[in-house]
Amino acid sequence: MIYTVTLNPSIDYIVEVHDIQLGGLNRMNRDLKLPGGKGINVSRILNQLGAENTAIGFLGGFTGRFINDKLREDRIRTDFVTIADDTRINIKLKHGEETEINGLGPAITTEEADRLVSKLSALHQGDIVILSGSIPPSLGNDFYEKLIAVCRQKGAEFVIDTTGPALMDALKYQPLLVKPNHHELAELFGVNIETREELVVYGRKLLAAGAQHVLISMAGEGALLITETDVFHATVPKGTVRNSVGAGDSMIGGFVGTWVLNGNLQEAFRTGVASGSATAFSDDLSERAYIEELRNQVGITQLQP
Template identity: 70%
Template structure:
Protein backbone atom coordinates (compact mmCIF):
# COMPACT_ATOMS: atom_id res chain seq x y z
CA UNK A 1 0.00 0.00 0.00
CA UNK A 2 1.08 3.56 -0.70
CA UNK A 3 0.33 6.15 1.98
CA UNK A 4 0.53 9.90 1.46
CA UNK A 5 1.04 12.40 4.27
CA UNK A 6 -0.16 16.01 4.00
CA UNK A 7 0.50 17.97 7.17
CA UNK A 8 -1.21 21.22 6.15
CA UNK A 9 -3.87 20.51 3.49
CA UNK A 10 -6.20 23.12 2.08
CA UNK A 11 -9.18 23.88 -0.04
CA UNK A 12 -7.82 25.60 -3.13
CA UNK A 13 -10.44 28.20 -4.04
CA UNK A 14 -9.76 29.21 -7.63
CA UNK A 15 -11.42 32.46 -8.66
CA UNK A 16 -11.27 33.89 -12.20
CA UNK A 17 -12.00 37.59 -12.74
CA UNK A 18 -12.11 39.23 -16.18
CA UNK A 19 -10.58 42.59 -15.23
CA UNK A 20 -9.54 42.94 -11.60
CA UNK A 21 -10.28 46.39 -10.17
CA UNK A 22 -8.90 47.16 -6.72
CA UNK A 23 -11.15 49.13 -4.34
CA UNK A 24 -14.18 48.20 -6.47
CA UNK A 25 -16.76 45.44 -6.80
CA UNK A 26 -15.55 42.56 -8.98
CA UNK A 27 -17.69 39.70 -10.25
CA UNK A 28 -16.34 36.22 -10.82
CA UNK A 29 -16.19 34.81 -14.30
CA UNK A 30 -15.94 31.33 -12.77
CA UNK A 31 -14.79 29.62 -9.60
CA UNK A 32 -13.67 26.17 -8.54
CA UNK A 33 -13.05 24.51 -5.18
CA UNK A 34 -10.53 21.66 -5.02
CA UNK A 35 -8.81 19.71 -2.26
CA UNK A 36 -5.24 20.97 -2.03
CA UNK A 37 -1.94 19.87 -0.59
CA UNK A 38 0.97 18.03 -2.17
CA UNK A 39 0.30 14.62 -0.65
CA UNK A 40 -3.40 14.91 -1.45
CA UNK A 41 -2.51 15.64 -5.08
CA UNK A 42 -0.37 12.49 -5.12
CA UNK A 43 -3.28 10.45 -3.72
CA UNK A 44 -5.71 11.79 -6.31
CA UNK A 45 -3.41 10.90 -9.22
CA UNK A 46 -2.65 7.45 -7.78
CA UNK A 47 -6.38 6.80 -7.52
CA UNK A 48 -6.94 7.93 -11.11
CA UNK A 49 -4.22 5.51 -12.21
CA UNK A 50 -6.05 2.72 -10.37
CA UNK A 51 -3.43 2.37 -7.62
CA UNK A 52 -4.78 1.85 -4.11
CA UNK A 53 -3.59 4.36 -1.56
CA UNK A 54 -4.49 5.97 1.75
CA UNK A 55 -4.29 9.71 2.49
CA UNK A 56 -3.03 10.66 5.96
CA UNK A 57 -2.57 14.04 7.62
CA UNK A 58 -4.55 16.56 9.63
CA UNK A 59 -7.99 17.98 8.77
CA UNK A 60 -10.51 20.00 10.75
CA UNK A 61 -13.86 21.75 10.55
CA UNK A 62 -16.21 22.08 7.58
CA UNK A 63 -13.26 22.62 5.24
CA UNK A 64 -11.70 19.37 6.37
CA UNK A 65 -14.97 17.53 5.79
CA UNK A 66 -15.08 18.91 2.23
CA UNK A 67 -11.62 17.46 1.53
CA UNK A 68 -12.57 14.05 2.91
CA UNK A 69 -15.82 14.00 0.92
CA UNK A 70 -14.08 14.82 -2.37
CA UNK A 71 -11.32 12.27 -1.81
CA UNK A 72 -13.77 9.53 -0.86
CA UNK A 73 -15.81 10.30 -3.99
CA UNK A 74 -12.60 9.76 -5.99
CA UNK A 75 -12.00 6.37 -4.31
CA UNK A 76 -9.14 7.63 -2.14
CA UNK A 77 -9.17 5.99 1.28
CA UNK A 78 -8.70 8.61 4.02
CA UNK A 79 -7.44 8.16 7.57
CA UNK A 80 -6.85 11.72 8.72
CA UNK A 81 -6.37 12.94 12.25
CA UNK A 82 -9.16 15.41 13.07
CA UNK A 83 -7.93 18.61 14.73
CA UNK A 84 -9.71 21.41 16.57
CA UNK A 85 -9.15 24.21 14.05
CA UNK A 86 -10.45 24.52 10.50
CA UNK A 87 -8.39 23.32 7.55
CA UNK A 88 -7.15 26.38 5.66
CA UNK A 89 -8.44 27.88 2.42
CA UNK A 90 -5.95 29.05 -0.23
CA UNK A 91 -7.22 31.60 -2.73
CA UNK A 92 -5.85 31.50 -6.27
CA UNK A 93 -7.04 34.65 -8.04
CA UNK A 94 -6.72 34.45 -11.83
CA UNK A 95 -6.87 37.83 -13.59
CA UNK A 96 -4.64 37.41 -16.62
CA UNK A 97 -1.89 36.61 -14.14
CA UNK A 98 -2.38 34.63 -10.92
CA UNK A 99 -2.31 35.99 -7.39
CA UNK A 100 -2.17 33.54 -4.49
CA UNK A 101 -3.30 34.15 -0.91
CA UNK A 102 -2.53 31.14 1.28
CA UNK A 103 -4.13 30.48 4.65
CA UNK A 104 -2.06 29.73 7.74
CA UNK A 105 -3.72 26.49 8.73
CA UNK A 106 -4.77 25.25 12.18
CA UNK A 107 -2.54 24.79 15.19
CA UNK A 108 -1.64 21.11 15.67
CA UNK A 109 -1.57 19.99 19.30
CA UNK A 110 0.92 17.49 20.72
CA UNK A 111 -1.76 14.82 21.13
CA UNK A 112 -2.83 15.24 17.52
CA UNK A 113 0.79 15.01 16.38
CA UNK A 114 1.16 11.80 18.40
CA UNK A 115 -1.95 10.34 16.77
CA UNK A 116 -0.56 10.67 13.25
CA UNK A 117 2.76 9.08 14.24
CA UNK A 118 0.83 6.18 15.83
CA UNK A 119 -1.05 5.52 12.57
CA UNK A 120 2.29 4.71 10.92
CA UNK A 121 2.98 1.93 13.43
CA UNK A 122 0.78 -0.42 11.38
CA UNK A 123 3.12 -0.18 8.35
CA UNK A 124 4.86 -3.24 6.90
CA UNK A 125 7.85 -3.75 4.62
CA UNK A 126 5.47 -3.79 1.63
CA UNK A 127 4.39 -0.18 2.22
CA UNK A 128 5.63 3.14 0.82
CA UNK A 129 4.95 6.48 2.52
CA UNK A 130 5.06 9.72 0.51
CA UNK A 131 5.89 12.71 2.72
CA UNK A 132 5.05 15.91 0.83
CA UNK A 133 5.16 19.62 1.56
CA UNK A 134 6.31 21.84 4.36
CA UNK A 135 5.84 21.26 8.09
CA UNK A 136 3.45 23.63 9.94
CA UNK A 137 5.29 25.72 12.57
CA UNK A 138 3.19 24.26 15.39
CA UNK A 139 4.65 20.79 14.70
CA UNK A 140 8.27 21.92 14.95
CA UNK A 141 11.08 21.48 12.45
CA UNK A 142 11.86 17.88 13.41
CA UNK A 143 8.44 16.34 12.83
CA UNK A 144 9.37 14.64 9.56
CA UNK A 145 12.36 13.09 11.39
CA UNK A 146 9.93 11.64 13.91
CA UNK A 147 7.70 10.13 11.20
CA UNK A 148 10.68 8.77 9.27
CA UNK A 149 11.96 7.05 12.41
CA UNK A 150 8.65 5.18 12.72
CA UNK A 151 8.62 4.32 9.00
CA UNK A 152 12.13 2.88 9.18
CA UNK A 153 11.35 1.01 12.40
CA UNK A 154 8.47 -0.72 10.61
CA UNK A 155 10.69 -1.63 7.62
CA UNK A 156 8.68 0.46 5.14
CA UNK A 157 10.12 2.74 2.44
CA UNK A 158 9.51 6.45 2.08
CA UNK A 159 9.59 9.25 -0.48
CA UNK A 160 10.16 12.82 0.61
CA UNK A 161 9.18 15.86 -1.44
CA UNK A 162 10.22 18.93 0.49
CA UNK A 163 13.10 21.40 0.47
CA UNK A 164 15.85 22.83 2.64
CA UNK A 165 16.84 21.38 6.00
CA UNK A 166 13.93 18.95 6.13
CA UNK A 167 15.17 17.29 2.95
CA UNK A 168 18.82 17.29 4.01
CA UNK A 169 17.94 15.70 7.38
CA UNK A 170 15.97 12.94 5.62
CA UNK A 171 18.73 11.87 3.23
CA UNK A 172 20.75 9.72 5.68
CA UNK A 173 17.64 7.55 6.17
CA UNK A 174 17.77 6.44 2.50
CA UNK A 175 14.59 7.78 0.87
CA UNK A 176 13.38 5.75 -2.10
CA UNK A 177 12.99 8.98 -4.08
CA UNK A 178 13.61 12.71 -3.83
CA UNK A 179 12.31 15.06 -6.53
CA UNK A 180 13.85 18.53 -6.58
CA UNK A 181 13.31 20.75 -9.58
CA UNK A 182 16.33 22.54 -11.04
CA UNK A 183 15.67 25.69 -8.96
CA UNK A 184 15.30 23.76 -5.70
CA UNK A 185 18.48 21.79 -6.39
CA UNK A 186 20.43 25.04 -6.82
CA UNK A 187 18.99 26.47 -3.58
CA UNK A 188 19.70 23.26 -1.69
CA UNK A 189 23.43 23.46 -2.39
CA UNK A 190 23.68 27.28 -2.58
CA UNK A 191 25.02 27.23 -6.14
CA UNK A 192 24.16 28.43 -9.62
CA UNK A 193 23.35 25.56 -11.93
CA UNK A 194 24.44 25.95 -15.53
CA UNK A 195 23.12 23.16 -17.71
CA UNK A 196 22.50 19.44 -17.52
CA UNK A 197 26.00 18.51 -16.34
CA UNK A 198 25.55 20.54 -13.17
CA UNK A 199 22.15 18.94 -12.54
CA UNK A 200 23.69 15.49 -12.82
CA UNK A 201 26.60 16.50 -10.58
CA UNK A 202 24.33 17.65 -7.75
CA UNK A 203 21.85 14.85 -8.35
CA UNK A 204 24.70 12.40 -7.75
CA UNK A 205 25.59 14.37 -4.64
CA UNK A 206 22.11 13.58 -3.29
CA UNK A 207 22.74 9.89 -4.00
CA UNK A 208 25.99 10.08 -2.04
CA UNK A 209 24.06 11.65 0.84
CA UNK A 210 21.61 8.73 0.96
CA UNK A 211 18.85 9.03 -1.68
CA UNK A 212 18.18 5.86 -3.69
CA UNK A 213 16.75 7.69 -6.72
CA UNK A 214 16.81 11.38 -7.67
CA UNK A 215 14.17 12.69 -10.07
CA UNK A 216 14.94 16.22 -11.31
CA UNK A 217 12.16 18.06 -13.15
CA UNK A 218 13.35 20.64 -15.67
CA UNK A 219 10.07 22.18 -16.91
CA UNK A 220 10.15 22.29 -20.72
CA UNK A 221 13.48 20.46 -20.83
CA UNK A 222 11.99 17.25 -19.44
CA UNK A 223 13.25 15.28 -16.48
CA UNK A 224 16.39 13.47 -15.33
CA UNK A 225 16.42 10.28 -13.29
CA UNK A 226 19.73 9.83 -11.48
CA UNK A 227 20.37 6.33 -10.13
CA UNK A 228 23.48 4.62 -8.81
CA UNK A 229 23.88 2.78 -12.12
CA UNK A 230 22.90 5.34 -14.76
CA UNK A 231 21.38 8.72 -15.57
CA UNK A 232 18.31 8.84 -17.83
CA UNK A 233 16.55 11.71 -19.59
CA UNK A 234 12.84 11.86 -20.44
CA UNK A 235 11.49 14.41 -22.88
CA UNK A 236 8.32 16.46 -22.37
CA UNK A 237 5.26 15.65 -24.51
CA UNK A 238 3.72 18.34 -26.68
CA UNK A 239 0.75 20.30 -25.35
CA UNK A 240 -0.62 23.64 -24.16
CA UNK A 241 0.29 24.48 -20.58
CA UNK A 242 -2.85 25.51 -18.65
CA UNK A 243 -2.00 24.73 -15.05
CA UNK A 244 1.11 24.99 -12.88
CA UNK A 245 -0.45 23.47 -9.74
CA UNK A 246 0.19 19.82 -8.99
CA UNK A 247 2.39 18.90 -11.95
CA UNK A 248 5.31 17.91 -9.72
CA UNK A 249 3.01 15.97 -7.39
CA UNK A 250 1.54 14.18 -10.40
CA UNK A 251 5.04 13.24 -11.54
CA UNK A 252 5.77 11.71 -8.14
CA UNK A 253 2.49 9.79 -8.18
CA UNK A 254 3.11 8.40 -11.65
CA UNK A 255 6.69 7.44 -10.82
CA UNK A 256 6.13 5.91 -7.37
CA UNK A 257 2.89 4.16 -8.28
CA UNK A 258 4.42 2.58 -11.38
CA UNK A 259 7.64 1.64 -9.60
CA UNK A 260 5.66 0.00 -6.79
CA UNK A 261 3.49 -2.03 -9.16
CA UNK A 262 6.03 -2.96 -11.87
CA UNK A 263 9.49 -2.55 -10.32
CA UNK A 264 10.61 -0.91 -13.60
CA UNK A 265 12.28 2.49 -12.97
CA UNK A 266 12.35 3.45 -16.67
CA UNK A 267 8.64 2.79 -17.15
CA UNK A 268 8.13 4.67 -13.89
CA UNK A 269 10.05 7.64 -15.35
CA UNK A 270 7.92 7.58 -18.51
CA UNK A 271 4.68 7.40 -16.52
CA UNK A 272 5.81 10.09 -14.08
CA UNK A 273 6.72 12.44 -16.92
CA UNK A 274 3.44 11.79 -18.72
CA UNK A 275 1.49 12.32 -15.49
CA UNK A 276 3.19 15.65 -14.72
CA UNK A 277 2.67 16.87 -18.28
CA UNK A 278 -0.95 15.75 -18.36
CA UNK A 279 -1.70 17.82 -15.26
CA UNK A 280 0.12 20.82 -16.75
CA UNK A 281 -2.13 20.49 -19.81
CA UNK A 282 -5.36 20.25 -17.72
CA UNK A 283 -7.45 22.65 -15.63
CA UNK A 284 -7.26 20.31 -12.62
CA UNK A 285 -5.16 17.22 -11.96
CA UNK A 286 -4.86 14.89 -14.92
CA UNK A 287 -7.28 12.10 -15.75
CA UNK A 288 -6.01 8.61 -16.58
CA UNK A 289 -7.00 8.87 -20.25
CA UNK A 290 -4.93 12.04 -20.66
CA UNK A 291 -1.89 10.42 -19.05
CA UNK A 292 -2.18 7.33 -21.25
CA UNK A 293 -2.54 9.47 -24.39
CA UNK A 294 0.78 11.20 -23.65
CA UNK A 295 2.76 8.08 -22.76
CA UNK A 296 3.73 7.21 -26.37
CA UNK A 297 5.33 10.66 -26.73
CA UNK A 298 7.68 10.18 -23.77
CA UNK A 299 11.03 8.69 -24.73
CA UNK A 300 13.66 7.73 -22.15
CA UNK A 301 17.32 7.64 -23.09
CA UNK A 302 20.53 7.12 -21.10
CA UNK A 303 22.65 10.24 -20.70
Protein backbone atom coordinates in the same frame (compact mmCIF):
# COMPACT_ATOMS: atom_id res chain seq x y z
CA MET B 1 0.18 -0.22 0.46
CA ILE B 2 1.11 3.36 -0.39
CA TYR B 3 0.38 6.05 2.19
CA THR B 4 0.45 9.76 1.39
CA VAL B 5 1.00 12.23 4.24
CA THR B 6 -0.28 15.81 3.97
CA LEU B 7 0.49 17.82 7.08
CA ASN B 8 -1.17 21.05 5.92
CA PRO B 9 -4.01 20.27 3.47
CA SER B 10 -6.22 22.94 1.95
CA ILE B 11 -9.27 23.62 -0.10
CA ASP B 12 -7.84 25.04 -3.31
CA TYR B 13 -10.34 27.72 -4.31
CA ILE B 14 -9.68 28.55 -7.95
CA VAL B 15 -11.20 31.84 -9.09
CA GLU B 16 -11.07 33.13 -12.67
CA VAL B 17 -11.71 36.79 -13.51
CA HIS B 18 -11.03 38.79 -16.67
CA ASP B 19 -9.62 41.76 -14.78
CA ILE B 20 -8.96 42.90 -11.23
CA GLN B 21 -10.05 46.31 -9.98
CA LEU B 22 -8.44 46.89 -6.60
CA GLY B 23 -10.83 48.70 -4.29
CA GLY B 24 -13.78 47.97 -6.59
CA LEU B 25 -16.31 45.21 -7.21
CA ASN B 26 -15.03 42.21 -9.16
CA ARG B 27 -17.16 39.38 -10.52
CA MET B 28 -15.98 35.85 -11.19
CA ASN B 29 -16.16 34.22 -14.59
CA ARG B 30 -15.98 30.82 -12.93
CA ASP B 31 -14.74 29.14 -9.79
CA LEU B 32 -13.72 25.67 -8.67
CA LYS B 33 -13.18 24.14 -5.22
CA LEU B 34 -10.77 21.20 -5.00
CA PRO B 35 -9.17 19.14 -2.22
CA GLY B 36 -5.59 20.40 -2.06
CA GLY B 37 -2.24 19.67 -0.50
CA LYS B 38 0.75 17.92 -2.01
CA GLY B 39 0.16 14.47 -0.55
CA ILE B 40 -3.54 14.64 -1.41
CA ASN B 41 -2.60 15.49 -4.99
CA VAL B 42 -0.36 12.43 -5.08
CA SER B 43 -3.22 10.26 -3.79
CA ARG B 44 -5.53 11.55 -6.51
CA ILE B 45 -3.03 10.61 -9.22
CA LEU B 46 -2.36 7.20 -7.66
CA ASN B 47 -6.11 6.66 -7.70
CA GLN B 48 -6.27 7.50 -11.41
CA LEU B 49 -3.59 4.89 -12.10
CA GLY B 50 -5.28 2.21 -10.02
CA ALA B 51 -2.56 2.14 -7.35
CA GLU B 52 -4.10 1.38 -3.94
CA ASN B 53 -3.30 4.07 -1.39
CA THR B 54 -4.44 5.76 1.80
CA ALA B 55 -4.34 9.52 2.37
CA ILE B 56 -3.48 10.59 5.92
CA GLY B 57 -2.60 13.83 7.69
CA PHE B 58 -4.60 16.45 9.59
CA LEU B 59 -8.12 17.75 8.79
CA GLY B 60 -10.36 20.02 10.81
CA GLY B 61 -13.57 22.02 10.65
CA PHE B 62 -16.02 22.39 7.76
CA THR B 63 -13.11 22.74 5.34
CA GLY B 64 -11.62 19.47 6.49
CA ARG B 65 -14.97 17.72 6.10
CA PHE B 66 -15.25 19.04 2.53
CA ILE B 67 -11.84 17.59 1.65
CA ASN B 68 -12.56 14.22 3.21
CA ASP B 69 -15.96 13.99 1.51
CA LYS B 70 -14.51 14.84 -1.90
CA LEU B 71 -11.79 12.19 -1.56
CA ARG B 72 -14.32 9.59 -0.46
CA GLU B 73 -16.50 10.48 -3.47
CA ASP B 74 -13.53 9.55 -5.65
CA ARG B 75 -13.15 6.29 -3.69
CA ILE B 76 -9.81 7.31 -2.19
CA ARG B 77 -9.22 5.68 1.18
CA THR B 78 -8.62 8.24 3.95
CA ASP B 79 -7.48 8.00 7.57
CA PHE B 80 -6.90 11.58 8.68
CA VAL B 81 -6.46 12.80 12.23
CA THR B 82 -9.33 15.13 13.13
CA ILE B 83 -8.03 18.35 14.69
CA ALA B 84 -9.77 21.17 16.57
CA ASP B 85 -8.63 23.98 14.27
CA ASP B 86 -9.93 24.55 10.73
CA THR B 87 -8.10 23.32 7.64
CA ARG B 88 -6.98 26.28 5.52
CA ILE B 89 -8.28 27.63 2.20
CA ASN B 90 -5.81 28.59 -0.54
CA ILE B 91 -6.96 31.01 -3.24
CA LYS B 92 -5.66 30.59 -6.79
CA LEU B 93 -6.65 33.77 -8.62
CA LYS B 94 -6.44 33.48 -12.40
CA HIS B 95 -6.47 36.74 -14.35
CA GLY B 96 -4.09 36.23 -17.24
CA GLU B 97 -1.37 35.12 -14.87
CA GLU B 98 -2.02 33.26 -11.63
CA THR B 99 -1.82 34.85 -8.18
CA GLU B 100 -1.80 32.60 -5.13
CA ILE B 101 -2.98 33.56 -1.64
CA ASN B 102 -2.28 30.69 0.74
CA GLY B 103 -3.82 30.32 4.17
CA LEU B 104 -1.62 30.07 7.25
CA GLY B 105 -2.92 26.68 8.23
CA PRO B 106 -4.16 25.39 11.59
CA ALA B 107 -2.33 25.11 14.88
CA ILE B 108 -1.81 21.42 15.68
CA THR B 109 -1.56 20.28 19.27
CA THR B 110 0.96 17.80 20.64
CA GLU B 111 -1.80 15.25 21.23
CA GLU B 112 -3.03 15.60 17.62
CA ALA B 113 0.52 15.24 16.31
CA ASP B 114 1.10 12.11 18.41
CA ARG B 115 -2.06 10.55 16.98
CA LEU B 116 -0.67 10.85 13.46
CA VAL B 117 2.63 9.26 14.51
CA SER B 118 0.63 6.42 16.08
CA LYS B 119 -1.26 5.79 12.83
CA LEU B 120 2.01 4.84 11.14
CA SER B 121 2.50 2.06 13.66
CA ALA B 122 0.28 -0.04 11.35
CA LEU B 123 2.93 0.04 8.61
CA HIS B 124 4.35 -3.19 7.24
CA GLN B 125 7.55 -4.06 5.46
CA GLY B 126 7.24 -3.12 1.80
CA ASP B 127 4.79 -0.26 2.39
CA ILE B 128 5.71 3.12 0.92
CA VAL B 129 5.03 6.41 2.73
CA ILE B 130 5.07 9.60 0.63
CA LEU B 131 5.84 12.72 2.71
CA SER B 132 4.92 15.84 0.77
CA GLY B 133 5.02 19.55 1.47
CA SER B 134 6.20 21.88 4.19
CA ILE B 135 5.89 21.28 7.92
CA PRO B 136 3.44 23.56 9.79
CA PRO B 137 5.33 25.64 12.38
CA SER B 138 3.30 24.20 15.27
CA LEU B 139 4.75 20.73 14.59
CA GLY B 140 8.42 21.69 14.83
CA ASN B 141 11.11 21.31 12.19
CA ASP B 142 11.89 17.70 13.12
CA PHE B 143 8.39 16.27 12.61
CA TYR B 144 9.26 14.51 9.35
CA GLU B 145 12.15 12.82 11.14
CA LYS B 146 9.68 11.45 13.70
CA LEU B 147 7.57 9.96 10.91
CA ILE B 148 10.65 8.61 9.12
CA ALA B 149 11.79 6.91 12.33
CA VAL B 150 8.51 4.96 12.41
CA CYS B 151 8.91 4.01 8.74
CA ARG B 152 12.39 2.63 9.39
CA GLN B 153 11.25 0.78 12.51
CA LYS B 154 8.46 -0.93 10.54
CA GLY B 155 10.58 -1.70 7.47
CA ALA B 156 8.64 0.66 5.19
CA GLU B 157 10.21 2.79 2.45
CA PHE B 158 9.59 6.52 2.25
CA VAL B 159 9.58 9.19 -0.43
CA ILE B 160 10.07 12.81 0.57
CA ASP B 161 9.06 15.83 -1.48
CA THR B 162 10.02 18.96 0.39
CA THR B 163 12.84 21.49 0.25
CA GLY B 164 15.57 23.05 2.35
CA PRO B 165 16.76 21.65 5.69
CA ALA B 166 13.85 19.19 5.99
CA LEU B 167 14.99 17.48 2.78
CA MET B 168 18.68 17.53 3.66
CA ASP B 169 17.99 16.13 7.14
CA ALA B 170 16.00 13.25 5.62
CA LEU B 171 18.74 12.07 3.25
CA LYS B 172 20.68 10.14 5.89
CA TYR B 173 17.63 7.86 6.29
CA GLN B 174 17.93 6.75 2.63
CA PRO B 175 14.66 7.89 1.04
CA LEU B 176 13.47 5.79 -1.87
CA LEU B 177 13.02 8.92 -3.98
CA VAL B 178 13.56 12.67 -3.78
CA LYS B 179 12.22 15.09 -6.41
CA PRO B 180 13.67 18.60 -6.43
CA ASN B 181 13.14 20.78 -9.46
CA HIS B 182 16.17 22.43 -11.02
CA HIS B 183 15.70 25.67 -9.04
CA GLU B 184 15.28 23.84 -5.73
CA LEU B 185 18.40 21.75 -6.38
CA ALA B 186 20.46 24.90 -6.92
CA GLU B 187 19.05 26.45 -3.73
CA LEU B 188 19.87 23.33 -1.72
CA PHE B 189 23.58 23.75 -2.49
CA GLY B 190 23.67 27.54 -2.79
CA VAL B 191 24.91 27.51 -6.39
CA ASN B 192 23.87 28.56 -9.87
CA ILE B 193 23.21 25.60 -12.15
CA GLU B 194 23.25 26.36 -15.87
CA THR B 195 23.74 23.01 -17.62
CA ARG B 196 22.27 19.54 -17.57
CA GLU B 197 25.70 18.18 -16.66
CA GLU B 198 25.75 20.35 -13.55
CA LEU B 199 22.30 19.06 -12.59
CA VAL B 200 23.66 15.52 -12.74
CA VAL B 201 26.64 16.49 -10.58
CA TYR B 202 24.46 17.96 -7.84
CA GLY B 203 21.85 15.22 -8.20
CA ARG B 204 24.60 12.72 -7.48
CA LYS B 205 25.44 14.63 -4.32
CA LEU B 206 21.93 13.79 -3.10
CA LEU B 207 22.64 10.13 -3.89
CA ALA B 208 25.91 10.31 -1.99
CA ALA B 209 24.07 11.77 1.00
CA GLY B 210 21.66 8.82 1.06
CA ALA B 211 18.88 9.12 -1.55
CA GLN B 212 18.24 5.94 -3.52
CA HIS B 213 16.80 7.70 -6.61
CA VAL B 214 16.79 11.37 -7.62
CA LEU B 215 14.13 12.78 -9.95
CA ILE B 216 14.81 16.32 -11.19
CA SER B 217 12.12 18.22 -13.09
CA MET B 218 13.32 20.90 -15.52
CA ALA B 219 10.06 22.39 -16.84
CA GLY B 220 10.18 22.53 -20.65
CA GLU B 221 13.64 20.95 -20.71
CA GLY B 222 12.27 17.63 -19.47
CA ALA B 223 13.39 15.66 -16.44
CA LEU B 224 16.34 13.61 -15.18
CA LEU B 225 16.30 10.34 -13.25
CA ILE B 226 19.57 9.57 -11.48
CA THR B 227 20.35 6.23 -9.85
CA GLU B 228 23.56 4.70 -8.52
CA THR B 229 24.33 3.22 -11.95
CA ASP B 230 22.38 5.20 -14.56
CA VAL B 231 21.23 8.63 -15.66
CA PHE B 232 18.11 8.98 -17.82
CA HIS B 233 16.70 12.06 -19.54
CA ALA B 234 13.02 12.37 -20.48
CA THR B 235 11.53 14.82 -22.94
CA VAL B 236 8.18 16.43 -22.14
CA PRO B 237 5.10 16.39 -24.40
CA LYS B 238 4.06 19.54 -26.21
CA GLY B 239 1.09 21.46 -24.84
CA THR B 240 -0.19 24.72 -23.41
CA VAL B 241 0.40 25.22 -19.71
CA ARG B 242 -2.90 26.02 -17.99
CA ASN B 243 -2.23 24.98 -14.41
CA SER B 244 0.74 25.58 -12.11
CA VAL B 245 -0.67 23.55 -9.20
CA GLY B 246 0.14 19.89 -8.67
CA ALA B 247 2.38 19.07 -11.64
CA GLY B 248 5.27 17.98 -9.41
CA ASP B 249 2.92 15.99 -7.18
CA SER B 250 1.49 14.33 -10.28
CA MET B 251 4.99 13.36 -11.37
CA ILE B 252 5.59 11.64 -8.03
CA GLY B 253 2.22 9.90 -8.15
CA GLY B 254 2.79 8.68 -11.69
CA PHE B 255 6.30 7.49 -10.90
CA VAL B 256 5.62 5.71 -7.61
CA GLY B 257 2.27 4.27 -8.70
CA THR B 258 3.68 2.75 -11.88
CA TRP B 259 6.78 1.45 -10.11
CA VAL B 260 4.63 -0.31 -7.51
CA LEU B 261 2.30 -1.73 -10.16
CA ASN B 262 4.88 -3.10 -12.63
CA GLY B 263 8.36 -2.66 -11.15
CA ASN B 264 9.80 -1.08 -14.33
CA LEU B 265 11.91 1.97 -13.47
CA GLN B 266 11.96 3.50 -16.96
CA GLU B 267 8.20 3.08 -17.40
CA ALA B 268 7.71 4.64 -13.98
CA PHE B 269 9.82 7.59 -15.14
CA ARG B 270 7.85 7.87 -18.38
CA THR B 271 4.50 7.79 -16.60
CA GLY B 272 5.70 10.31 -14.01
CA VAL B 273 6.66 12.80 -16.70
CA ALA B 274 3.40 12.21 -18.59
CA SER B 275 1.38 12.68 -15.38
CA GLY B 276 3.10 15.96 -14.54
CA SER B 277 2.63 17.25 -18.07
CA ALA B 278 -1.02 16.21 -18.21
CA THR B 279 -1.72 18.15 -15.03
CA ALA B 280 0.12 21.22 -16.32
CA PHE B 281 -2.05 21.15 -19.45
CA SER B 282 -5.34 20.72 -17.51
CA ASP B 283 -7.51 22.85 -15.21
CA ASP B 284 -7.30 20.22 -12.47
CA LEU B 285 -5.07 17.23 -11.85
CA SER B 286 -4.66 14.92 -14.82
CA GLU B 287 -6.96 12.02 -15.55
CA ARG B 288 -5.86 8.54 -16.57
CA ALA B 289 -6.89 8.77 -20.23
CA TYR B 290 -4.85 11.94 -20.75
CA ILE B 291 -1.85 10.48 -18.93
CA GLU B 292 -1.96 7.44 -21.23
CA GLU B 293 -2.25 9.69 -24.27
CA LEU B 294 0.85 11.68 -23.32
CA ARG B 295 2.95 8.65 -22.27
CA ASN B 296 3.67 7.88 -25.92
CA GLN B 297 5.08 11.38 -26.40
CA VAL B 298 7.70 11.02 -23.66
CA GLY B 299 11.07 10.01 -25.03
CA ILE B 300 13.69 8.55 -22.66
CA THR B 301 17.41 8.54 -23.36
CA GLN B 302 20.10 6.93 -21.24
CA LEU B 303 22.97 9.36 -20.70
CA GLN B 304 26.55 8.59 -19.90
CA PRO B 305 26.79 7.97 -16.13
